Amino acid sequence: MLDQRHIDAFTDMLGAKGTTIDQEAIYPHVREWRDKFIGKAPILLMPSSTEDVRNIVRYCDEHHIAIVPQGGNTGLVGGGIAGLEGRNEVILSTKRLNKHISVDAEDFSVTVDAGVTVSAIQSAAAEHGLLFPLSLASEGSCTAGGIVSTNAGGVHVIRYGTTRALTLGLEAVLPNGEVFSDLSSLRKDNTGYALNQLLIGAEGTLGVITRITFKLYPAEMQKHTFWLGVNTPQDALSLFSSARTASGDRVSVFEILPHTGLEFVLEHIEGTQNPLDTACNWYVLMEVATSAADKLLTESMDDWVAKAFEQGLIKDGAVAQSETQTSAFWKLRESMSEAQKYVGGSIKHDISVPVSKIPAFIEEATALLAEHFPSCRPTPFGHLGDGNLHFNVMQPEGADKAEYLANWEEMNRLIHDLTIKYGGSISAEHGIGTLKREELARTKSNTALSMMKAIKQAIDPKGIMNPGSLF
Amino acid sequence: MKIMVPVKRVVDYNVKVRVKSDNTGVELANVKMSMNPFDEIAVEEAIRLKEAGKAEEIVVVSVGPKLAQETIRTGLAMGADRGILVEHDGETEPLAVAKTLKAIVTEENPDIVLLGKQAIDGDNNQTGQMLAQLLGWPQGTFASEVAPEDGSLSVTREIDGGLETVKLNLPAVVTTDLRLNEPRYASLPNIMKAKRKPIDMKTPADYGVDMGTRLTVLKVEEPPQREAGIMVESVEDLVSKLKEKGVI
Numbered sequence: 001m002l003d004q005r006h007i008d009a010f011t012d013m014l015g016a017k018g019t020t021i022d023q024e025a026i027y028p029h030v031r032e033w034r035d036k037f038i039g040k041a042p043i044l045l046m047p048s049s050t051e052d053v054r055n056i057v058r059y060c061d062e063h064h065i066a067i068v069p070q071g072g073n074t075g076l077v078g079g080g081i082a083g084l085e086g087r088n089e090v091i092l093s094t095k096r097l098n099k100h101i102s103v104d105a106e107d108f109s110v111t112v113d114a115g116v117t118v119s120a121i122q123s124a125a126a127e128h129g130l131l132f133p134l135s136l137a138s139e140g141s142c143t144a145g146g147i148v149s150t151n152a153g154g155v156h157v158i159r160y161g162t163t164r165a166l167t168l169g170l171e172a173v174l175p176n177g178e179v180f181s182d183l184s185s186l187r188k189d190n191t192g193y194a195l196n197q198l199l200i201g202a203e204g205t206l207g208v209i210t211r212i213t214f215k216l217y218p219a220e221m222q223k224h225t226f227w228l229g230v231n232t233p234q235d236a237l238s239l240f241s242s243a244r245t246a247s248g249d250r251v252s253v254f255e256i257l258p259h260t261g262l263e264f265v266l267e268h269i270e271g272t273q274n275p276l277d278t279a280c281n282w283y284v285l286m287e288v289a290t291s292a293a294d295k296l297l298t299e300s301m302d303d304w305v306a307k308a309f310e311q312g313l314i315k316d317g318a319v320a321q322s323e324t325q326t327s328a329f330w331k332l333r334e335s336m337s338e339a340q341k342y343v344g345g346s347i348k349h350d351i352s353v354p355v356s357k358i359p360a361f362i363e364e365a366t367a368l369l370a371e372h373f374p375s376c377r378p379t380p381f382g383h384l385g386d387g388n389l390h391f392n393v394m395q396p397e398g399a400d401k402a403e404y405l406a407n408w409e410e411m412n413r414l415i416h417d418l419t420i421k422y423g424g425s426i427s428a429e430h431g432i433g434t435l436k437r438e439e440l441a442r443t444k445s446n447t448a449l450s451m452m453k454a455i456k457q458a459i460d461p462k463g464i465m466n467p468g469s470l471f
Numbered sequence: 472m473k474i475m476v477p478v479k480r481v482v483d484y485n486v487k488v489r490v491k492s493d494n495t496g497v498e499l500a501n502v503k504m505s506m507n508p509f510d511e512i513a514v515e516e517a518i519r520l521k522e523a524g525k526a527e528e529i530v531v532v533s534v535g536p537k538l539a540q541e542t543i544r545t546g547l548a549m550g551a552d553r554g555i556l557v558e559h560d561g562e563t564e565p566l567a568v569a570k571t572l573k574a575i576v577t578e579e580n581p582d583i584v585l586l587g588k589q590a591i592d593g594d595n596n597q598t599g600q601m602l603a604q605l606l607g608w609p610q611g612t613f614a615s616e617v618a619p620e621d622g623s624l625s626v627t628r629e630i631d632g633g634l635e636t637v638k639l640n641l642p643a644v645v646t647t648d649l650r651l652n653e654p655r656y657a658s659l660p661n662i663m664k665a666k667r668k669p670i671d672m673k674t675p676a677d678y679g680v681d682m683g684t685r686l687t688v689l690k691v692e693e694p695p696q697r698e699a700g701i702m703v704e705s706v707e708d709l710v711s712k713l714k715e716k717g718v719i
């Protein structure tokens with residue numbers, strides 16, 4: 001248990017600005033934004049340097065105090081929420097670790113403190129005519145440390161990869177208080193185990209990431225944004241393949257939305273309208289982009305559109321003529337989750353399967369759901385281009401929300417089993433946290449699980465780093 | 472009825488404009504360009520008039536660089552019928568543009584010239600008024616509603632403190648304000664159709680217009696940066712700081 005002695009020690013260590021025990025100030029840090037998880041913590045620690053983090057971790061190591069590291073608190077699996085399931089944990093928020101942000105334009109890299117937000121990294125890169133490609137709905141709040149710890153995905157994975165692919169080096173404080181520093185921006189480095197890879201996606205269970213070096217790319221100067229109406233996911237998949245070829249592999253976004261999902265958005269989100277006159281079964285939001293003006297790309301995409309239209313793969317569509325229209329298309333996509341909140345209970349899955357299997361998966365999952373949960377409304381949407389679907393299932397119209405949500409685990413098992421059958425993953429980009437711990441144990445092989453546990457044991461033998469996540 | 476819609480290619484509304492390092496203007500290299508949003512509203516209104524059976528033909532006109540063809544193409548993709556591009560690289564000042572438009576009006580004989588109240592790059596708000604004067608036509612500026620009547624046009628104008636409705640005899644010049652309508656998206660079938668619609672390529676010389684500039688820009692500067700604020704501990708502290716600064 002944490003007593004006054006520890007609280008005084010932390011306050012001495014970090015000063016008045018670096019700690020708070022005011023429960024009102026702590027509450028936003030222990031509450032998951034959808035209210036799915038409400039935790040508790042006796043104290044919130046807000047270090048402002050790696051040195052501060054090291055002091056905290058050393059103290060916690062010595063006194064067996066469990067730490068939950070937290071970035072922007074935008075996670076969806078409860079991985080950053082302290083005090084769940086009766087655990088006694090302190091929160092280590094990186095929000096004051098946000099001073100350092102330096103772009104090396106010739107190296108196409110940027111080094112930032114863990115608490116810097118993704119949108120701040122994007123802006124810093126843009127000032128140098130560069131792109132930090134990671135982009136997701138929560139980019140205004142989520143942090144560098146958070147996206148690395150969860151290996152965040154987002155909408156640009158098909159072209160630029162997940163956070164893992166964008167991370168060149170990092171610095172972290174290990175559970176024993178030592179600083180592991182590998183902030184190099186090397187593209188090639190084969191010197192034994194790639195230790196920084198272990199910390200990426202570790203959800204704060206192996207240490208606290210304090211600083212990161214990310215890869216940058218040339219900014220996208222010419223961009224074509226399409227909103228396409230299609231009949232089936234299979235047609236969308238065919239379009240994705242042919243667009244990759246026609247564009248010289250410059251498709252940077254390929255998202256799919258069902259008509260039901262769009263209807264929820266149009267009904268509940270102000271200022272939205274369907275860009276198309278005709279309702280289609282599915283919609284695709286596609287972006288093709290290049291770093292230099294390229295007339296040939298424009299012509300090639302024009303030809304692609306004309307051909308796909310002739311073949312009947314595109315039923316109707318619109319092309320953004322200005323950034324205002326581009327934003328309007330994006331608003332429809334980014335409002336998908338929010339709109340579902342107003343419709344009622346939604347049971348969520350964040351799965352991935354091989355891209356080629358998406359159409360078959362959607363079909364089989366929809367049939368399976370209809371059989372087990374009659375009248376539920378499957379609303380799968382997301383990153384068709386990288387095989388990741390947010391397979392959300394809305395409650396039947398007029399059903400009782402709580403009663404419906406009681407099916408959460410049963411439905412999860414059904415969808416996850418099907419995902420495994422398709423060679424997929426039960427958590428494509430949201431991570432495990434506390435939410436999917438049991439599903440991880442149920443679906444991973446014993447070999448994989450024991451390797452993971454051996455790593456955890458080797459690096460965090462006392463189990464003080466985010467003990468509620470993963471296992 | 473025939474409607475002529477002049478449109479301008481400008482830096483996209485959502486682009487954060489940056490001043491060139493030599494302070495001669497704003498950076499245009501590698502910057503997203505789009506149709507001036509007020510002109511987009513004008514195109515939309517023209518199409519609505521056509522869809523309502525009030526107009527037969529819509530001609531989209533632009534004075535600007537060769538790439539302004541794309542801007543005209545956007546108008547055609549929204550539903551206009553054909554385009555005219557008067558190719559001119561370099562500055563286009565309102566008077567020279569108004570003179571060019573007047574010459575085109577003389578050839579095309581439209582009943583209405585419908586254009587944005589201003590372009591968002593220069594914010595001049597002059598072209599429509601100058602054109603009306605040069606043609607000796609009535610003008611309805613800052614329109615938030617346009618209703619054709621028999622041989623005339625009722626235009627609701629957004630003025631300080633309210634709305635004013637004027638009745639114009641045709642032919643007339645109308646400039647559009649933001650609330651007139653919400654422009655539509657260019658649909659794929661219409662974008663493809665637009666490729667086959669003609670764009671006449673002209674030069675200022677074809678119309679005998681001198682595009683020479685009359686204004687000289689001395690210097691372009693960024694607005695002053697907002698300075699960092701300070702945190703005060705209490706109301707007393709705030710009051711004393713304000714007094715210190717001589718604000719109160």
